Amino acid sequence: MRFQRLFFAVILACGVTACAKDVTGVTHAPPPLAYVRYVNAVPDTFAMDFRAVDQVQYSQPFLNTAFRGLGDGNYQGYQAGSRHIRIFLDPSPSNTSQAVSVAVASTIMVDTTFTFTAGTYYTLVHVGAARSGAAVKEQLWIIQDALPTQSAASVQYRIINVAPVQGAVDVYVNGTTPLTGAPAAASLAFHSATAYLSQAPGPLVIRLTAPGTLNAVGAAAGYTLQVGTAGTTAADPIFGSGQGGSILTAFIFDASAAGTVGAPFATPGVVFFPDMQPARTTSP
Numbered sequence: 214m215r216f217q218r219l220f221f222a223v224i225l226a227c228g229v230t231a232c233a234k235d236v237t238g239v240t241h242a243p244p245p246l247a248y249v250r251y252v253n254a255v256p257d258t259f260a261m262d263f264r265a266v267d268q269v270q271y272s273q274p275f276l277n278t279a280f281r282g283l284g285d286g287n288y289q290g291y292q293a294g295s296r297h298i299r300i301f302l303d304p305s306p307s308n309t310s311q312a313v314s315v316a317v318a319s320t321i322m323v324d325t326t327f328t329f330t331a332g333t334y335y336t337l338v339h340v341g342a343a344r345s346g347a348a349v350k351e352q353l354w355i356i357q358d359a360l361p362t363q364s365a366a367s368v369q370y371r372i373i374n375v376a377p378v379q380g381a382v383d384v385y386v387n388g389t390t391p392l393t394g395a396p397a398a399a400s401l402a403f404h405s406a407t408a409y410l411s412q413a414p415g416p417l418v419i420r421l422t423a424p425g426t427l428n429a430v431g432a433a434a435g436y437t438l439q440v441g442t443a444g445t446t447a448a449d450p451i452f453g454s455g456q457g458g459s460i461l462t463a464f465i466f467d468a469s470a471a472g473t474v475g476a477p478f479a480t481p482g483v484v485f486f487p488d489m490q491p492a493r494t495t496s497p
Contacts, residue, residue: 244271245293245331251275251284252336252486254375255351256478257470258343260303261322267297277303281466281478283486293331299324300339300353323353334358336462340375340404342470349377354404360488361409365457368414370485372398373406376467379481382430384465385420386410390434392420392427400424401465409460417454419463419483436463436483444493451490458491 251263260279265272271292275284300323322343329335336358341351354375361369372384380403383396398407420435422428438461441453452459463485469478 243290246271246290247293247329247331248288248334249291249329250286250288250336251278252338252375252464253278253280253282253284254338254340254464254466255322255343256280256378256467257347257473258302260305261339262301262303263337263339264299264301265291265296266299268292272296277305280469280473281464281482281484287487288334291329293329295326295328297326298337298353322351325353327355334360338373338375338464341377344470349403356406358488360460361411363458363460363489363492365492366413367411367457368417368454369409369411369460370417370463371407371409372401372419372463372465372483374401374403374465376465376481377403378467379403379430379465381424382421382465382481383424383426385422385435387412387416387418388420388435392422396422414455414457414459421465421481421483431481431483436485438463438485441491444491446493449490449493452487456491458489459487460489461485461487 253261255261260277260282263275263278263284265274271290273286273289273291275286275289278284299321302320302322323339334357336356338354338356339351340354341347341349343351356373374382381400384398384401384407385392386397388394397410401407417438418435420433421430423430438454440455441459442451443456444450450456452461463483465483466478466481468480468482
């Protein structure tokens with residue numbers, strides 16, 4: 214099976230040293246790799262730059278990642294072991310003026326080290342608030358991803374709450390309007406996640422309510438995952454609720470903070486990111 218989460222790691226390994234010889238003609242094997250992705254859940258400031266600052270090789274940065282955004286490339290191969298990570302405000306003109314871009318680029322928001330295990334997948338979520346006085350100060354939540362076995366007969370998904378201001382919610386999946394029955398996840402708190410759930414390919418709509426009520430949080434109509442696109446012998450598939458083999462995470466984000474210069478979102482909301490793409494159709 215062909216997984217998007219591996220595709221970029223292979224490019225990285227081959228493009229840097231693993232599939233080439235150096236100037237002396239010596240072939241270098243790649244080091245043990247972990248697989249890392251970055252999600253920006255900070256609602257009150259600019260886009261972010263995520264970098265490993267201890268080395269360049271096997272250390273793909275995630276640049277200009279907006280609030281509610283996934284770092285470009287999804288999972289990337291990172292050399293396993295203890296790694297020094299920093300997150301900076303992004304200095305792009307879209308975030309601020311050129312006159313202060315150098316100062317912005319030097320603003321360190323998170324500075325930490327973490328030991329990554331080879332062959333393990335991680336989601337690194339930047340949560341909390343950058344401004345002073347917030348109940349939850351910004352921090353890096355590192356999730357070790359236990360991805361389920363892919364099956365062409367199902368779509369699998371989990372739900373992660375990265376919204377400290379909103380806090381706990383009840384999560385309904387594909388419920389009727391008005392909602393009835395028990396939620397798929399009751400009182401799902403900030404900094405918590407469901408196990409992977411599974412359904413046959415088809416509509417996938419997530420609705421949020423205040424715990425123990427049917428009072429909608431965010432969009433009352435819910436958040437619908439696109440159907441996706443089937444793969445062919447010439448094109449990779451795009452994950453979606455209609456494509457068997459899709460594995461994904463639905464992140465619950467806060468609304469944007471008042472007066473933020475980042476992307477404005479009036480209410481809490483759900484964004485779907487792919488954990489694993491469905492398999493591409495093999496050549497005849």
